[in-house]
Amino acid sequence: EAQVTQNPRYLITVTGKKLTVTCSQNMNHEYMSWYRQDPGLGLRQIYYSMNVEVTDKGDVPEGYKVSRKEKRNFPLILESPSPNQTSLYFCASSSGTGWPETQYFGPGTRLLVL
C-alpha cells in the first residue's frame, strides 16, 4: 500500500531532550516536507526537500533540523525541544515530477514538550 508513515505517533518529552520524528514514504517520491498544525494557525511549513541532499526552509524552521540522505526518509530533528514546539506534526510527499503537485500526508505525530 502506498503510504507515508511517521513514528512515533505520540510523544511526550521534556524541555531540552533531543528527539527525532521519522518519516518514510514507499512511493519513490522525490519531494518531502514537514508541517506543524496549531489551532487557529492551520498548517505551517517547517522544511522541505526537493530531492536527496537538497533541503530548504519553510515558514517556521527555527528549532528544527532535517536531513535527506536517502529518497524514502526525511527525519525531523528537534535538538533542544521547547514547550512552544508542542504541536501536531505532519510529513508529506509528492512525486517531484512537476510543481505544483498533490501532497500525500502521513498520519501525524502529536508532540507534547513539558
Added chain:
Amino acid sequence: AQSVAQPEDQVNVAEGNPLTVKCTYSVSGNPYLFWYVQYPNRGLQFLLKYITGDNLVKGSYGFEAEFNKSQTSFHLKKPSALVSDSALYFCAVTRGSTLGRLYFGRGTQLTVWP
C-alpha cells in the same frame, strides 16, 4: 508574499443542504490552489486542485470549487451535504516559481447536522 484566508472558522449546515467553504488568496503571479480535508485523528487528504483551464474544478466525494481570479477566491462547494462530510477543510496556495512552498489557510471546521 503568498497567503490564504479562510474567513470562517466554522460552518454548520443541515444534511441535504448545499454547503460552501470559503477561501481567498493573495499571491503574485498565477496561483495554484488546493483543497485538503482532515478527518479526526487522520492526516490530510487531497480533495481537488486548480492549476489551469476550466475555472470549475470537480474533485473527490462530490466536491467542487470555482476559481475566481477577479475576486481572488477558490470556494469549496457541494450541492448536498452529508453528515460524513463533517471534517476540517484546508485551502492551500502555491506558485509555479516557488518550488516546494505551500501555504495553508487556518482551516474551516465543517459540521453537517442530520
